[in-house]
Amino acid sequence: MKKGILALFLLGASSAFALDAHVRFGAITNANSYNKEEKTFENYAPTASLELTQTLLLADVGVGIAYNGKTSGTDIETIPAYGLVKMNLFPIAIKPYLVGKAGKVLYTRDSVSRSNPDGDYFYGAGIGMDIFSLQGEVLYSVTKIDGDRRGNDDLKQVSFTLGYNFF
Template identity: 80%
Template sequence: MKKGILGLFLAASMATYAMDAHLRLGAITNAKSYNKEDKSFESYAPTFGLEVTQTLLLADVGVGIAYNGKTSGTEIETVPAYGLVKVNLFPVGVKPYLVGKVGKVLYTRDNISNSNPDGKYYYGAGVGMDIFSLQGEILYSVTKIDGDKRGSDNLNQVSFTLGYNFF
């Protein structure tokens, strides 16, 4: 009996402090037209990243970095680094979750002449699901952009990513 209780305690302790690393690939698009002259938002660009999280009871906290490619109407690519919190709704088997991300844009690139955009802040909210070693997520994100006269101050995007837990 004592060995069983000790085994349960050790298993719960290890599960409480489990670390995960997800390699993520997907597509990103504009939520609305950033460029005032271009009213379309039908193109998709690649997005990929890496997230490392630590499980703490019903939430995962961690850090991540992503690359968001150029979509039609913006021609801006960004590399945000962020902290994240995932709230696990039902943490057994198939695990749906809510996620929030806040960070800073490390790199911004635009190939339009006379434009020098500077990415400032990045934040996003979304929903996702963990199924064994796979992860799917839909995220609405906002990137604060300064110095680009073609668009607004915010680059609003929607991304769909699939991840693989390799840790």
């Protein structure tokens, strides 16, 4: 009897602290002109991310890392690491959510000669939907860029991603 209760307790405790892992792929584009370029929402680049979250009541809290490719007109690619909070609006089978992300840019690369940009910080907000193990998300993000010879500016982007929750 005691072994059975102990086994049930351990099973419940392990599922209570289980982490969810999400992998996402999609496209990212410029939300406004970067350094007075006129191209917005015209060019897309690949984006990919990996996130680990823990569910706490109606919110998921976690960490993630992403790769944002360079779009034409900016020629800047970044790799931010961030913390995130996803607020589930209706906890049913189809779960719409609001998401907020904030973090530090780990890597920045620019293909413009004699330019050495440094990504400072990253933040974003968006909406998404979980349908069983699948996800769709739209995120508006801002990356602070310093050291770009074309000027110091904020890189404002919109990403469209589809993902899978693999555990």
